[in-house]
Amino acid sequence: MELAVRRSAIQVILTEHRRLTSIVSGMQRVVDGMATGSGLSSAMLMRAMLYYINEFPEQIHHPKEEQYLFARLRARTDEFDAVIGELARQHEEGKRRIQALERALTRYELAGADMLPALRNGVYGYADFYASHRHLEESVILPGAQRYLTASDWMEIDEAFGANRDPFESLETEDNLNDLYRLIVQTMPEAQA
Template identity: 80%
Template sequence: MEHATRRSAIQVMLSEHSRLTSIVSGMLRVVDDMACSASSPSAMLMRAMLYYIQEFPDQIHHPKEEQYLFGGLRERTDECNGVIGELERQHEEGGQRICALERALTRYELAGADMLPALREEVMNYADFYARHRHLEESVILPAAQRYLTAADWLEIDEAFGANRDPLESLESESNLDDLYALIVQTMPNTQPRA
């Protein structure tokens, strides 16, 4: 029973990481698309992506990681305290980076193509930041959690990550986020991101 529950909770976390990775990859493609076509709906799509990050990872996923996963590890071992502290700092920094991205996008919308290099740099910086963050969680924290957390811990984590979520204070908000994610993925340009 412990193994099945652990796999379920971890699969949810990895799936959520994968979703955010696809959004971040999409942001890179969108900013490249902006350079090619000023008439595309790219700015609106970028805003939808930023909204998704603020509403899902920042308001739901990260707080649950901190409370259940990081908190559980802190109760069981001090081996990961430094990494957990770094990840919590990164969660806070991620929100600040999203605000910086919104400001860069607004400047682009108001001033035009001259502001595109700054926007692209912010997107690239965020993509690098998130890739490092995800790697640290998946290569250090999840393996440590598998070693140190108990079956009871995993049941609680599984319940937390599998529970109905209500970030927009409506009964349909989780469905709305899924719809927003699907819309973003369907609307993203098919071009490959530039290196």
């Protein structure tokens, strides 16, 4: 997606969306691989992916979208109120879906292959849900923000999202979500052509 003027917050948001998309795609490959018997190591990788989603998009990315981007856009125009309301609802639904995936993964770990279809359905359902959510933000909200927000709005939003690059900078390396993301990506099975 090409936006007229590239703002640093928009760059951060798009990068974070790409990262989450790669995690979700990896979850699909992992759950598909579980059917071939790579159970325990795949379950550990899946748990790391769910942890990443819980800790970064759910705790940092989505709240900042609501607090800064959505709030500023609502203050400038009511044109996007319905879409913003839907996106906020989807943020809550996303949390519930991740919790449901964690429960489905635990059932798989405890009961084995009989629980795999439910886990797979949950992963694929989340992937569809997230793709639709991301599309709505990138095709409606970001262009709307480009059109209506002021330079002052963007200064505040750019500063808020600029902090997302290293959210745990003061913690030890093993707790750094950027390191976790790289580890997950390096561990994921390759996409089949």
